[in-house]
Amino acid sequence: MPVDKAFARFDMARLYDAFNHHGEDGDFYENFAETPCRVLDIGCGTGSMTVRLANRGHKVTGVDPANGMLQVARMKDSDGRVDWIHAPAAEFTVPERFDLAIMTGHVFQVFLDDAETLAALRNIRRHMVPGGRLILESRNPLAKAWEDWTREKTREERIIDGVGPVEVTYQIKDIEAEHVTFDAVFAVEATGETLTSESRLRFPAAGTIERLLAEAGFGESVLLGWWDRTPYSETSPEIIAIARA
Known part of the structure; x- marks a missing residue:
């Protein structure tokens, strides 16, 4: 895995x-x-x-x-x-x-x-x-869920204990045959940090x-x-x- x-x-x-x-x-x-x-x-x-x-x-x-x-x-x-x-x-x-x-x-x-x-x-x-x-x-690949993985459609905010307000957005980086590569971007308000996780599915x-x-x-x-x-x-x-x- x-x-x-x-x-x-x-x-x-x-x-x-x-x-x-x-x-x-x-x-x-x-x-x-x-x-x-x-x-x-x-x-x-x-x-x-x-x-x-x-x-x-x-x-x-x-x-x-x-x-x-x-x-x-x-x-x-x-x-x-x-x-x-x-x-x-x-x-x-x-x-x-x-x-x-x-x-x-x-x-x-x-x-x-x-x-x-x-x-x-x-x-x-x-x-x-x-x-x-x-x-x-x-x-289901026929449903093309990745078409909704945009910053505008995925923006969400949560308040996390010990961290404070955090916003997450998703953005597509690449689509090739069966594979989709995207970033999950976490913005931490208290520190101004932006943490990015790249995934390929x-x-x-x-x-x-x-x-x-x-x-x-x-x-x-x-x-x-x-x-x-x-x-x-x-x-x-x-x-x-x-x-x-």
């Missing part, structure tokens, strides 16, 4: 956390498993969804390659309910086997080619029980996602287009894949 260099830093991870929250997607993941089970959260980031699932009684392991993100995540886990693993998705190894694996927050899109994606998916599958389920999400088609899951050894996958479980179509904003191990 590629590491965003900015989010390896605690200060940047904290800013990211202040502006990124789960809405309908969080409710979907929280309610997916009807009874407590063993959950693997790949690319858990600052742990918002990880801790939420642990609080529901699941035994959760969170994996992320960015130290800064995990620092923020551990601060939310005051009871120590989550096992936090600092490692890329393709390289972590734990003895436990999981009933459910999730990749929230469009983490799936950080894998920039088939080789990276397959390495991660195969390692995840090795850590799942037979019949366990993997859920991943990716923005892949926008694979639905058929590509199904193929990669099959090549990684997963069974037939179901595709949804939104968090209300509407089936995927070409006009869907999301591609939510649920696959059997």
Whole structure:
């Protein structure tokens, strides 16, 4: 899993956390498993969804390659309910086997080619029980969400404890085939600092996602287009894949 260099830093991870929250997607993941089970959260980031699932009684392991993100995540886990693993998705190894694996927050899109994606998916599958389920999400490239990633449309301000008012905006730097490169720019009012995080995402088609899951050894996958479980179509904003191990 590629590491965003900015989010390896605690200060940047904290800013990211202040502006990124789960809405309908969080409710979907929280309610997916009807009874407590063993959950693997790949690319858990600052742990918002990880801790939420642990609080529901699941035994959760969170994996992320960015130290800064995990620092923020551990601060939310005051009871120590989550096992936090600092490692890329393709390289972590734990003895436990999981009933459910999730990749929230469009983490799936950080894998920039088939080789990276397959390495991660195969390692995840090795850590799942037979019949366990993997859920991943990716923005539908046909919806062209990046067209709204402009300074004017993304400007948002939050007051962060110990930091004060912070404004974030997004701006596209490059669009090439399946890949979109953009900056998240955080402006800290108190210090006048401008902190920039560059990200590059892949926008694979639905058929590509199904193929990669099959090549990684997963069974037939179901595709949804939104968090209300509407089936995927070409006009869907999301591609939510649920696959059997």
